[in-house]
Amino acid sequence: xxxxxxxxxxxxxxxxxxxxxxxxxxxYLLLHGGSLRLRESKSNDEVRFAPFFLFPSLFPxxxxxxxxxxxxxxxxxxxxxxxxxxxxxxCLKNTIEVDDFTAGLFKIYTAVMDEGLTQPITxxxxxxxxxxxxxxxxxxxxxxxVIASGWSGMSVVSTDMHRYGLTEMGHxxxxxxxxxxxxxxxxxxxxxxxxxxYNVEGAAILFVVEERTINICDQRFHEFQIYKQRPGIKVLRxxxxxxxxxxxxxxxxxxxxDGYEIALVYYRMGYSPDHYPTDKEWSxxxxxxxxxxxxxxxxxxxxxGTKKVQQELSRPGAxxxxxxxxxxxxxxxxxxxxxSLDMNEEGDAAVKMAIANPERFVLKPQREGGGNNxxxxxxxxxxxxxxxxxxxxxxxxxDLIEPHVQPNYLLRAGQGKPQLVQAVGELGIFGYILxxxxxxxxxxCCGFTLRSKPSTVLEGGVIGGSGAMDSPFLVxxxxxxxxxxxxxxx
Numbered sequence: 296x297x298x299x300x301x302x303x304x305x306x307x308x309x310x311x312x313x314x315x316x317x318x319x320x321x322x323y324l325l326l327h328g329g330s331l332r333l334r335e336s337k338s339n340d341e342v343r344f345a346p347f348f349l350f351p352s353l354f355p356x357x358x359x360x361x362x363x364x365x366x367x368x369x370x371x372x373x374x375x376x377x378x379x380x381x382x383x384x385x386c387l388k389n390t391i392e393v394d395d396f397t398a399g400l401f402k403i404y405t406a407v408m409d410e411g412l413t414q415p416i417t418x419x420x421x422x423x424x425x426x427x428x429x430x431x432x433x434x435x436x437x438x439x440x441v442i443a444s445g446w447s448g449m450s451v452v453s454t455d456m457h458r459y460g461l462t463e464m465g466h467x468x469x470x471x472x473x474x475x476x477x478x479x480x481x482x483x484x485x486x487x488x489x490x491x492x493y494n495v496e497g498a499a500i501l502f503v504v505e506e507r508t509i510n511i512c513d514q515r516f517h518e519f520q521i522y523k524q525r526p527g528i529k530v531l532r533x534x535x536x537x538x539x540x541x542x543x544x545x546x547x548x549x550x551x552x553d554g555y556e557i558a559l560v561y562y563r564m565g566y567s568p569d570h571y572p573t574d575k576e577w578s579x580x581x582x583x584x585x586x587x588x589x590x591x592x593x594x595x596x597x598x599x600g601t602k603k604v605q606q607e608l609s610r611p612g613a614x615x616x617x618x619x620x621x622x623x624x625x626x627x628x629x630x631x632x633x634x635s636l637d638m639n640e641e642g643d644a645a646v647k648m649a650i651a652n653p654e655r656f657v658l659k660p661q662r663e664g665g666g667n668n669x670x671x672x673x674x675x676x677x678x679x680x681x682x683x684x685x686x687x688x689x690x691x692x693x694d695l696i697e698p699h700v701q702p703n704y705l706l707r708a709g710q711g712k713p714q715l716v717q718a719v720g721e722l723g724i725f726g727y728i729l730x731x732x733x734x735x736x737x738x739x740c741c742g743f744t745l746r747s748k749p750s751t752v753l754e755g756g757v758i759g760g761s762g763a764m765d766s767p768f769l770v771x772x773x774x775x776x777x778x779x780x781x782x783x784x785x
Contacts, residue, residue, distance in 0.1 A: 302770065303466060304350060306702045307715055312464075316349060317706055317713050320460050328512040329452040329764065331757075339507070343708040345449065346763035348747055350703055351457040351473050352720045354767035358427050358434040359474070359743075362724045365629055366740035368622035369423050370728035372608070373439055375617030376599040377417060378732040380408060382616065383598055386607045389637055389688040390661060396568040397601060397661045397689075399577060404594045407584045413548045415731040418489040418559065418591040420444055420482055422723045422744070425629065426698035430770055435631040435696045437721060440663055441592050441600030442566045446757070446764075447478035447725050448516030450744035453764040472769045474743070478725045481741020483520035485727025486559055488737050489589045490528055492729060493558035499529040500559045501552055501588070505570075506534050510758055514563055529555060535564070535576045542579055550586035557588045566597075566663040589729075602659045606633040606691040632694035636678075636687045645692050646682045650675045657693045670695075670753045700750045705763055720747035720765055743767070 307313075321344050324330065330342035376382060383404075391398040407413075422444035424437040454476045461469055486500060500521065508514055518530045531552060533541060543551050550557040560583055564570050571577050584594045598604070607613060609630050614623045634645035649656050658669035658677060669677050669690075681687045698720070704713035723744040729736040746757055747765040756762050 301702070302353070303469065308704070313349075313704065313713060316460060316463060317704070319463055320347070320349060320456050321706065323456045323459055324452065327452050327455065328516065329449060329456065330512050332507070332509045332511050334509055339511075342511070345512075345757060346705065346707040346760075347453060347456070348703045348705055348718065348763055348765045349460065349713055351454075351461075351766040351768035352703060352718065352745060352747055353430055353699075353701055353770050354720065354722065354745070355427050355430045355432055355434070356769035356771050357432045358425075359722065359767060359769055361432070361628065362423070362425050362434060362722060363740050363743075365625045366421075366423060366724045366726040367728075367738050368618060368625045369439060370419055370421055370726045370738050370740075371622065371735070372614065372617050372626060373421060373441055373596065373599050374417065374419055374728050374730045374735070376604055376608070377419075377593065377595040378730075379616070382607075383595065383604070386604045387598065387601065389685070390601070390603045392688070393686050394661050394689040396571075397598075399571065400594060400598055403577070403581050403584055404598055406581060407594060410585075413585055414587050414589055414593075416489075416492060416589050416736075417593040417596050417730060418485060418561075418589050419596055419726075419728040419730070420485055420561070420591050421726050421728070422447075423726070425722045425724070426696045426719070427722065428697060429699055434629055434722070436629045437696065438602070438605060438663075439600060440723075441596050442663060443563045444723075444725065445510060445513050445563075446723065446744040446746065447482045447742060448513040448520075449510075449764060450723075450742070450766075451476050451479045451516075452512075453745075454766040457766040457768075469768075473766055474769060476742050476766075478742025478744060479516055479520050480524070481739065482725060482727060483517055483524055484741070485729065485737075485739070486517070486521060486561060486591070487525050487528070488727070488729050489559045489591070490525075492736060493587075493589055495556055495558060497529075497556070498558035499531050499552070499555040500561060501550075501557045502530060502532045503538065503560060503562045503564060504532050504534055505564045506536065508563075517561075531555060531557075535570060535579060538579045538583075539575045542582055544582060544586055548585060548587050550583060550588040557586070560586075560588050560590045562591065600663065601661045602691045603661060606635055606693075609633040631696055634692040636690050636692060638685055638688060642687070646678050646687065649692050650678050650682070655695055657695050659691050659693055660689055668754065703747070703765075705749065707763070716749040717751075718747045718765075719750050720745050720767070721762075722767060 653674035
């Protein structure tokens with residue numbers, strides 16, 4: 296493979312140096328919790344290091360700082376949508392007619408709103424994802440994740456690993472270009488704020504988890520960080536199936552699980568139809584929503600994270616409903632093209648445009664968790680089949696973002712030598728917000744993650760097997776962003 300230009304590295308690398316670095320970084324991950332359970336094993340005692348890139352990927356410093364600056368406005372925006380019943384209903388009225396899963400969530404939402412929220416406060420633990428299109432400034436938002444927003448724990452491990460790797464290679468002068476990552480402590484801090492707001496001594500935090508957790512280290516890091524910051528808080532981990540029999544409400548709607556009153560329910564699942572295999576799982580979600588416990592997310596915040604809401608927020612004038620002028624400018628500076636597929640002239644035009652040029656777009660259903668999007672010629676095939684059916688309203692259309700491509704070495708467990716690939720990275724910015732319909736108690740940006748993948752791969756989730764852990768190496772400008780007016784408008 297040909298050699299590539301890099302600020303301080305030469306590709307391909309010397310094999311001996313490469314092998315030694317790979318071994319050192321692999322062992323660093325294994326010894327610091329950068330691991331996943333083996334999907335193919337029935338034992339929970341076996342782990343292997345998570346896939347990772349050997350070197351931190353170049354990322355534009357100005358774009359990185361823009362994403363940090365936008366986060367509290369994004370937190371506020373998503374929470375504003377969550378408490379605006381008229382807007383949420385308008386956004387999802389067509390989607391719930393064709394998407395059974397979103398309809399199931401909306402049914403719970405309608406029930407708790409009609410009877411009145413028992414717990415008016417919601418904790419948002421968000422991750423907003425971006426692609427950088429160059430190494431100067433341009434970043435675009437991919438999506439905003441409001442449920443089970445993972446990798447805040449593992450991202451700290453990967454940034455520390457990359458600092459160690461650069462040190463081993465003698466690049467101590469470059470360590471400051473890998474930013475300090477506070478995502479793990481920040482997300483735990485958000486949960487502790489919610490626990491304090493509930494204000495019942497001895498109450499517990501409930502993690503709602505899968506039957507078998509592959510990404511066990513990332514989840515457990517949160518639990519252990521809560522213990523580190525506030526040793527007296529009890530954390531319970533229970534599956535939906537266990538909660539069917541263990542979760543109960545008292546006469547005054549306190550949520551009880553195994554004798555503990557629950558102050559905060561933190562969902563690490565619940566975002567996919569297969570997480571609700573029977574009516575019992577839907578019933579326990581409703582029970583939890585009707586309780587006094589603070590939820591992350593509440594059902595209204597969960598619905599605010601749907602792709603249809605994202606598309607509707609891109610319309611002229613929509614952001615002004617929730618944000619001030621400065622915040623609107625910030626958010627719009629990272630938006631890309633989003634198009635409705637509703638059964639009207641606007642939707643017809645978007646369908647026609649996508650069928651004619653499918654390579655320019657991504658077709659997105661109302662799902663989180665990765666692996667659901669439609670690309671390329673499959674877009675034309677899918678939309679041609681449903682263009683005259685209301686089924687198309689279950690999707691939105693989005694401009695395909697073309698991220699910056701760069702060389703890096705990818706290492707996966709069991710694959711032997713690192714593989715030199717052309718890679719693209721997706722930056723995630725974490726934030727937390729504790730709010731009700733009238734008051735915000737805290738709103739913070741609290742760290743980041745970078746997950747990269749070979750540029751030939753369309754879906755890049757680490758758990759799904761295509762993506763890998765990474766860290767940003769900030770390059771370029773000395774310019775500092777202080778206000779939205781510095782950014783200009785796109």
